[in-house]
Amino acid sequence: MRICAAALREVLTEADRLAADAPPEPTPDLAAARLLRSCAETTRAAGRSLSPKAPAVTLADLDVAVGRAEAAYPVGAGSARDGPDxxxxxxxATVLVLADQVRVFAVGCRVAAGARLDDPHASSGLFEYARRSPWTLYWWQFRSHLAPRSAHLHSSLRLAVALAIARVAAGVLQLNHGFWVLLATLTVLRTSAADTRTALRPAVLGTIIGAVVSGGVMLVVADPIVYAIVLPITLLLAFGVGRLLGPVWQQALFTVLLTVVFAQLSPAGWRLAEARLVDVLLGAVIGVLAGVAMWPRGAGHDLRYNATRYLKASADAVEETVRAVLGDAPPPEGALSRVRRRMVLIDSSYCQYHSERHDPHGQRVNWDAVLSTGHHVVPGAEALLRRNPPGCLAGWPEAAALLADAVGRLRSAYDTLADEVAHGRTAGPAPVSMTCVDQLDRIRPLLRGADLRSVRHLVEVDRWLAGLADSLTRIQRPTADESAGRGR
Known part of the structure; x- marks a missing residue:
């Protein structure tokens, strides 16, 4: 669904770009018009397919329209005598890029609806996981998260160390109900020191309230059968009503529940509530110390680090893709694979980041736009190389100089943005995006005698680079939703 959201944003962006680049009196283009209609129909069908019991969206009509548009692409675009249009x-080129993003959106909807992807060429490499077995996916996830900056690895180590200390403390102090120490550690421990401190107060306060109530009840009632009768009611209160009343009352009702359970097994009067309180306080101290000592800043720091590497990997993939088109390098399969691996780490950090508390006055990065850059690079490079095979622009030094200049500026923008994101800000100047026609105006005199198909390849590559520059510009501008979510 996240990939679908990113693709749909790119569809809207390309539609806006198509309208902005259109001349006042455009030449009729029936193939492009049919493709746009097919894109609209496929997008509507994909959206409807997400409804319960709705049929999965099909891609046959879109593929036919794309094939016809590609076949008609060089036709009617000028001539060697008059120069290309x-x-x-x-x-x-913009229509074809829009169709590529519609296809990603439609394939994502098929995956979300549970449809199989049997054709290995039916979708982008973004959906490679949809054709793998669960055990293969488990292995991929396990291998991907064996990284120093993995949010899952940090959470696992933090939890393992905290529980190990709690278990040792319960054994050394010979606590009768030592597992309550472990439960308290689990209750208090969070992924950041700020969240751990926030969870400490309701955990301790709720335990004190529950211990006082439990101790008073056990002073009056000693018959175990009474606790057996009220157990179902206590379960309902602890796991149902407690969630609605808030963390303090949830912890208090959970304390009462544990007291009711153990009062049936080994009645110990009010001292059972006292033991519960002591164990919870000990577990809370252990949880707080573990949360403060191990990665106290939570996912925010790792998210910035992973985003930095993600942006730099995306820049490498873009550079190698252009070099492949120019015939200077092989297809960038390794670079695209690195982007996908970085995507796994930044996704996990991003999900954990949204579960944590943040400073409402701190600067924010448009993380949705940052994650969208990879979703733009990977399928864009795959579609670009499918229509523009490696080496298609070899032997055209003027085109190589133009693209080398564009890639250099784009790489510089990626590096600058990565440095800003690493420091939690996006205050630098946004890269200036030029229209497709303006970009080619610099070498327009050289196009008159050029082969139309070579000009087409150049336009497509340049159009892709301009779209990537626009995606970086969107990262520099926080969205309204991002600004509204600062206090959450």
Whole structure:
């Protein structure tokens, strides 16, 4: 669903770009018009397919429309004598990019609806997991998270150390109900020191309230059968009503529940409540110490670090893709695989980041836009290389100089943004995005005698780079939802 959301945002962006680049009196383009209609129908069908019991969206009509548009792409775009119609080529390139994102959105909806992806060429590498067995996916996740900056690895180590200390403390102090120490540690321990401190107060206060109530009840009632009768009611209160009343009352009712359970097994009067209180206080201290000592800043620091590496991996993939088109390097399979691996780590950090408390006055990064950069790079590079095979622009030094300059500026923008994100800010100047036609105006005199198919390849590559520059610009501008969520 996250991939679907990123693809749908790119569809809207490409539609806006198509309207912005359109000349006042555009030349009729029936193939592009049919493709846009097919994109609209596929997008509507994909959205409807997410409803319960709705049929899965099919891609046959979209694929046919894309094939016809690609076949008609160089036709009617000018001639060697008159020069290529760059405006027409730019519009057609934008339509094809839009169709690529619609396809990603539709395939994502099929995956979300549970449909199988049997054709290995039916979707982007973003959905490679949809064709793998659960055990393969478990192994991929396990291998991906064996990394120093993995949010899951940090949580696992923090929890393991805290529980080990709690178990040793319960054994050394010879506590009769030592597992309550472990439960208290689990209750208090969070992924950041701030959240751990926040959970400490309701845990201790609720335990004190529950211990006082339990101790008073056990002074009056000593018959175990009474506790057996009220056990179902206590279960309902602890696991049902307690969640609605808040963490303090939930902890208090849970304390009463444990007292009711153990009063049936070994009645110990009010001292059972006292033992519960002592154990919870000990477990709370252990949980707080573990939360403060081990990665106290939570996922925020790791998210910035993973985002930095993610942006740099994306920049490497872009650079290698352009080098492949120019014939200077093989297809960038390794670079795209690194982007996908970085995507796993930043996804886990991002999910954990949203579960933590943040400073409402602190600066915010548009993390949705940061994550979308990889979703733009990976399927964009795959579609680009499918229509523009490696080496298609080899032997055209003017095109190589143009693309090398564009990639250099884009790489610099990626590096600058990665440095800003690493420090939790996006205050630097946003990269300036040029329209497709403006970008090619610099070498327009050289296009008159060029082969139309080579010009098409150049336009598509340049259009892709311009789209990536726009995606970086969106990272620099926090969204309204991001700004509204600062206090959460």
């Amino acid at each position: 760059v405006q027409r080529l730019c519009g057609d």
